[in-house]
Amino acid sequence: MVGQNRRVDLKDADTAIRQARADIDFLSVLPAQAAQAVLKTYHRAWRNCWDGRVKKPVFKSRIRSTMSVDVPQGRNLNVVRVHRRWGMVNVPKVGRVRFRWTRDLPVGKYANAENRITGARLVKDALGWHIAFRVQALESAPGSHRGAEVGIDVGVTIPLALSDGNHQDHGRLTKTESGKADRDKWLDSKEKAKLLRLERQAAQRKQHCEPGQSVSRRLHHTYDQIRGLRARATRRHQDWQHKTTTALAQQYAIVVVEQLTITNMTRSAKGTVAEPGRNVAQKAGLNRAISQEAWGQTVTMLAYKLAQRGGTLVKVPAPGTSQRCSECGFTTPGSRMSQATFVCKKTGCGFTANADWNAARNVLHLYRIGLVAVPAAGRAVVRRVRRVKPATAR
Incomplete structure (x- = not known):
């Protein structure tokens, strides 16, 4: 014992x-x-x-958790590529299963001691069963990156605003008839209509369920269809994130972002009974838009993709980047006119620009003067470091 x-x-x-x-x-x-x-x-x-x-x-219930099963031993998988789009894999206790071939795997003559499949994981989500392979690959050390340096400001109006003006926009910021931001922007018009119909059906069927009574199969089926549409929208967003971060990692050698605490930014504004919050509905919409953009996941993708190509991801302190004028360097109250417009109120300046682009320039400026946020013991410590520009950088 x-x-x-x-x-x-x-x-x-x-x-x-x-x-x-x-x-x-x-x-x-x-x-x-x-x-x-x-x-x-x-x-x-x-x-x-x-x-x-x-x-x-x-404890997590099966509704709130993703069903997955590990297959730790890769030698029993016997992965074979049938043709360009499909492959076959041997799943224990199931047998031979066909799967969609989406990327190259070290099988057949391409497999050796350094490059091989070491295992797999079966995952079930709202769109069905998927298989993810663990691959051991021998990669050479990345050389020096010859790209430039850029500052990035993440936002809602412009998802990724770059200091050089090469903004990355997914073109999905649409508004409904009421003027509010569309929370289902990754779905087309037919899918939005279907989602609205399913949500109304679910609300209507849920009214007939007594407290403590088991949910009907029809309601379960409706919930599954809603989850499927939500998962499809999430997958489209992740596809845009991967393609965009890969292009940025290939183009730039040093990417500078803000050290953001997203959990504090998306905190509810309801307040308490004694001190109720203000603009609760507007804050809830902003929190939902921030969560949909998944800024933390974008930064994580940038970090490992830059490391694979010899680049570097640097984080700088976030306070003041949106209020400071990137042209004259002064911070004047009232310069941030709106979510998308910045107008410097300093006498003699009058610099006007997109607010996200102005913030991206300030982010890059903080890196150039050596003000870097270094994570330590769960909190960000601001340090001023000496910046040495690589000899191979342009």
């Missing part, structure tokens, strides 16, 4: 799962590697909690 005051080691947990497989019939049918992979994920979550990185893991 493990001591009550001692943290359970992964070896002890593995022994427990082996005993459970011997005692419980349905666990013995499950592949041993899949059960061990779930156990390792759970153990890793507790290790992150003990180290103070995240909160302790809690």
Whole structure:
């Protein structure tokens, strides 16, 4: 028995799962590697909690979690490419399954000790079952990047505003008849009409459900259709993010972004009963728009794609970047006219520009003067560093 005051080691947990497989019939049918992979994920979550990185893991229902099964051993997958669009894989306890071939995999004559498939994961979402392969690949060290340096300001009007004017816009900022921002901007008109019809059906059918009564199959089917449309919109947004960040990583050597705390930016403005908030509906719409743009995911993609190509991602402190005039360098109250317009109120300046572009220029200016935000112990520490321009940069 493990001591009550001692943290359970992964070896002890593995022994427990082996005993459970011997005692419980349905666990013995499950592949041993899949059960061990779930156990390792759970153990890793507790290790992150003990180290103070995240909160302790809690129970998640199957509705709020993504169903997934690991296949840790890649040698049993036997991946074969049938033709250009399709491939075949051997899934344990299932057999040969066809999957859509979306990117190159080291199979056949291209597989060796350095480049091979080490495992896979089966994932089920609102659009069906998918398989993701883990690939071990030997990559050469990236050379020096010959691109320029650029500052980026993330926003809602312009998703990625660049300091050189090469703004990245997905062209999806549409408005409804009431003038509010469209929260389903990644769906076309037919899909929006279908989503509205399904949401009305779900609301109508939910009225007939008594408290504590099980939900009907029709309502479950309606919820599945709504989740499918939402997942399709999310996938289109992620596709735009990947293509855009790849193009930026190929073009620029140094990308400078703001050190943002998105959780604080999307905090509700309801307030309390004693002190109710103001403009709650407008703030809720802004929070929804920020969450849909997924700024943190965009920065994460930029970081690893720049590292693969020899580039660098730098973060600078965010306060003051939207109020400062990038032309004269002064911060004058009232210069930020609106969400999209900046007009410098300093006497003799009168610089007028897009507010996001002005902020992107200020972001790059902070990097050039050496003001860099360095993450330390869960908080951002601002340090002034000496910037050395690479000899190969243009």
